[in-house]
Amino acid sequence: MESTKCNLFNLLLLILVLLHQTPVFSTPILPKEALPTESGYLPVNRSSESAIFYTFYEAQKPISSISQTPLLIWLQGGPGCSSMIGNFFELGPWRVNFNKQDDEPLALERNSGSWNRIFGLIFLDSPIGTGFSIAAKPEEIPRDQNLVAEHLFAALNAFLKLNPSFRSRPLYITGESYAGKYVPAFGYYIVNKNAKLPDSSKVNLAGVAIGNGLTDPEVQVATHALNTYFSGLVNEKQKGELEKLQLEAVKLTKSGNWSEATNARNRVLNLLQNMTDLATLYDYSKKVPYKDDMVTELLRIEEVKTALKAKESVVFEACSEVVADALNDDVMKSVKFMVELLVKKTKVLLYQGFFDLRDGVVSTEAWVKTLKWEGTESFLSADRKVWKVKGELAGYVQKWEKFSHAVVLGAGHLVPSDQPLTSQALIEDWVLDNGLFANVEVGNVPFDL
Numbered sequence: 001m002e003s004t005k006c007n008l009f010n011l012l013l014l015i016l017v018l019l020h021q022t023p024v025f026s027t028p029i030l031p032k033e034a035l036p037t038e039s040g041y042l043p044v045n046r047s048s049e050s051a052i053f054y055t056f057y058e059a060q061k062p063i064s065s066i067s068q069t070p071l072l073i074w075l076q077g078g079p080g081c082s083s084m085i086g087n088f089f090e091l092g093p094w095r096v097n098f099n100k101q102d103d104e105p106l107a108l109e110r111n112s113g114s115w116n117r118i119f120g121l122i123f124l125d126s127p128i129g130t131g132f133s134i135a136a137k138p139e140e141i142p143r144d145q146n147l148v149a150e151h152l153f154a155a156l157n158a159f160l161k162l163n164p165s166f167r168s169r170p171l172y173i174t175g176e177s178y179a180g181k182y183v184p185a186f187g188y189y190i191v192n193k194n195a196k197l198p199d200s201s202k203v204n205l206a207g208v209a210i211g212n213g214l215t216d217p218e219v220q221v222a223t224h225a226l227n228t229y230f231s232g233l234v235n236e237k238q239k240g241e242l243e244k245l246q247l248e249a250v251k252l253t254k255s256g257n258w259s260e261a262t263n264a265r266n267r268v269l270n271l272l273q274n275m276t277d278l279a280t281l282y283d284y285s286k287k288v289p290y291k292d293d294m295v296t297e298l299l300r301i302e303e304v305k306t307a308l309k310a311k312e313s314v315v316f317e318a319c320s321e322v323v324a325d326a327l328n329d330d331v332m333k334s335v336k337f338m339v340e341l342l343v344k345k346t347k348v349l350l351y352q353g354f355f356d357l358r359d360g361v362v363s364t365e366a367w368v369k370t371l372k373w374e375g376t377e378s379f380l381s382a383d384r385k386v387w388k389v390k391g392e393l394a395g396y397v398q399k400w401e402k403f404s405h406a407v408v409l410g411a412g413h414l415v416p417s418d419q420p421l422t423s424q425a426l427i428e429d430w431v432l433d434n435g436l437f438a439n440v441e442v443g444n445v446p447f448d449l
């Protein structure tokens with residue numbers, strides 16, 4: 001008896017040890033609770049197979065009925081970079097463990113700063129050919145903002161048809177970097193379409209938000225020399241060299257020599273990189289670049305691709321050279337006039353991480369000053385208010401009517417990666433008109449009793 005018991009015990013122990021080592025029992029890289037609510041493809045063109053890949057995450061804890069709960073769209077920059085970077089590296093509910101040690105395995109972690117805490121969140125791989133999206137023919141890839149917007153509009157309408165409650169929900173278009181072009185273009189397209197559509201088919205656009213955007217490149221490209229000089233990163237002689245290259249980029253832009261203008265801007269950024277030897281111009285405080293290549297590693301795992309309903313034949317690339325080439329001549333074209341329309345029709349938020357040397361605070365303020373809008377002067381003379389989140393200094397907010405500008409401290413180009421909770425507070429307060437984004441009623445002066 002005694003020995004049988006002992007053998008049984010040993011056998012059990014062995015089974016337990018084996019079970020523990022069998023990969024079937026290890027947690028999957030994409031746990032069930034990390035899966036999007038919906039994902040897949042949204043067609044953009046009736047006469048082709050081109051389609052935009054999307055992932056949709058419903059609000060985790062909506063604070064209003066679902067038919068009133070805001071929907072946010074996120075668009076990545078590039079041109080040609082996948083919104084899956086936003087999804088799995090910045091603002092999605094689960095992100096790659098980018099703070100891991102080199103010998104730790106790739107894994108997903110819950111993001112307490114996710115933008116879908118109280119809003120629905122949609123990531124779109126746009127333009128077609130980007131990320132998991134499909135470009136049926138290379139010729140169909142957009143070469144200008146109008147076609148980018150036309151495709152996004154088709155994809156959005158396909159999305160809104162997925163669920164009858166979607167169309168009534170207030171829609172906010174958000175994005176980063178080169179999406180400083182897409183966000184205004186998409187908003188502008190919607191405003192113009194809505195004017196011609198019956199109420200039942202209108203898009204319920206409620207606002208647009210751009211993080212560290214390129215929107216008015218001719219003005220923005222001319223700010224690097226002064227910005228880096230007064231940041232103490234280059235000396236006066238180097239400032240002069242940068243200014244010379246900037247002037248070339250401005251001249252080529254003015255003369256409409258678009259491909260050369262794009263090259264000239266790249267020369268400015270390359271020289272700045274060469275002079276400073278920083279780990280990344282996206283954040284001058286960083287010792288190592290952003291590890292967004294972890295997203296590529298994640299999305300090349302077959303199991304993950306299948307779970308996200310991405311086409312098996314598409315090999316994920318974080319940024320597509322083909323799409324970047326197609327839009328090469330578009331890079332230096334301004335969409336400031338689109339923002340000038342939008343600021344009259346809807347809410348606009350511009351925010352920048354403070355450490356960005358590519359599309360940062362100074363670069364944004366330079367073109368905002370030139371906005372042709374009746375509120376520009378009032379905006380420029382409004383106070384820049386100290387902004388605190390949970391009692392801690394988070395940055396600064398300036399607002400006039402529907403136009404807001406926020407500076408995010410402790411962040412570079414990818415604000416939600418660097419400051420998840422602050423970025424969440426920013427987007428939630430802005431959407432809900434809370435805190436520094438509250439609308440002050442004119443004439444509502446409290447008595448000093």
Ligand SMILES: *[C@@H]1O[C@H](CO)[C@@H](O)[C@H](O)[C@H]1NC(C)=O
Pocket residue numbers: 045046047048137140150
């Ligand atoms: C739709 O696809 C067809 C066939 O490739 C193409 O000729 C047309 O330009 C595309 N239209 C749009 C709006 O992308």
Ligand SMILES: *[C@@H]1O[C@H](CO)[C@@H](O)[C@H](O)[C@H]1NC(C)=O
Pocket residue numbers: 252257260
């Ligand atoms: C564009 O600029 C380049 C470099 O200055 C010049 O060689 C080229 O002829 C220009 N192209 C046009 C169309 O003006």
Ligand SMILES: *[C@@H]1O[C@H](CO)[C@@H](O)[C@H](O)[C@H]1NC(C)=O
Pocket residue numbers: 273274275276277
């Ligand atoms: C900058 O460019 C020069 C000339 O090409 C090169 O010799 C130098 O090594 C570069 N410096 C850095 C830090 O990349």
